[in-house]
Amino acid sequence: MVFTQFGKKTSMKIKVNKYLKNPMYNITLFIFSVFNFILIPNYLFASGSSMHSPIEQFVVKTIFEIKDPFFGFDISFTNASLFMVLASIVPLIILGFGVRAAETVPGKLQAISEMIFEFVENLLLENTGDSGRPYFSFIFTLFLLVLFGNLLGMLPYSYTFTSQIIITFFMAIVIFLSVTIIGIVRHGFGFLSLFLPSGTPLILQPLLFVIELISYCIRPISLSVRLFANMLAGHTLLKVFGGLAVMLIGSGSIYLAPVAILPIAAIIGMTALEVLVAVLQAYVFTVLTCIYLNDALNLHH
């Protein structure tokens, strides 16, 4: 195939051959074919015998048990803890290797690290102005933890810790409390004017104060449930369609088995959507944290 680009004729065939000679491509192809021809039939036979529930993926399993020596609480190391540790280590490795040999012309890893850093920096400074700069490290850590928690959860056989309401709620309540404390320390009693938009008639003021107070206190719930609901719904939907495909293939009917191509095609599209949602939810979580921080830092009148 020959096509013209910038007035030059380029042959597609040469490019494809160059690509095939790349050793990384062959290794990837080998791993992929092993996955296709050995593992997939294995899964089909294993899952055909007993149908799994679509929410079985959210079960917290204990890897090794730890008992709290003072109060006897169960603080075992679970698969959720494992993925929280991974979600903190993986970005550290990427950023660490990325900036170790800082060059004027960045390599791949350095470009990624700088892109993430600048993205979060712009996000924070656009929303809070210069007064939000001291809180940059917190916002950056939060973004990386949620982003890698969501993205690692997209790998097969992994665990999405952001699909547990207790984890997202704890993150949200820490943000809520610290933002409130920052606001009170910065503005003292004047922080209450956040609940009273300027220019309200005197009669409406008590009513509006109560409404604003409620909408302020509901913030940690909406912040945590948004992330949790998105991850839970997306992953459940993927498993529901996967179960449908397994059911159709396992039915043994030659008329029903080919129909399984439809749910499998839907899974491919939905996986792409889920990766988008994973990045988007990390972004939204960070943006809303910045907006809440801005409310506390710069009281608008």
Added chain:
Amino acid sequence: METEAAKLIAAGLAVAPLLGAAVGLGVLFSGIVNSMARNPSMSGELRAIAFLYFALVEATGLFGLVVAFLILFAF
């Protein structure tokens, strides 16, 4: 038996908020496309705003979906 039936009906009713979320997303994106057509130089900023509000609007529908899942699987 009756509780099973009630559960299924309740789960069906609980996903009704998805209708509102769908309408909301339609209104949102129609507005964004309109603004992009009127002022193409703003389209980069508008896209960022669109994605933020897409997530916010979508979440309201997903609250209903989570309630449906809870009714079906958790009880």
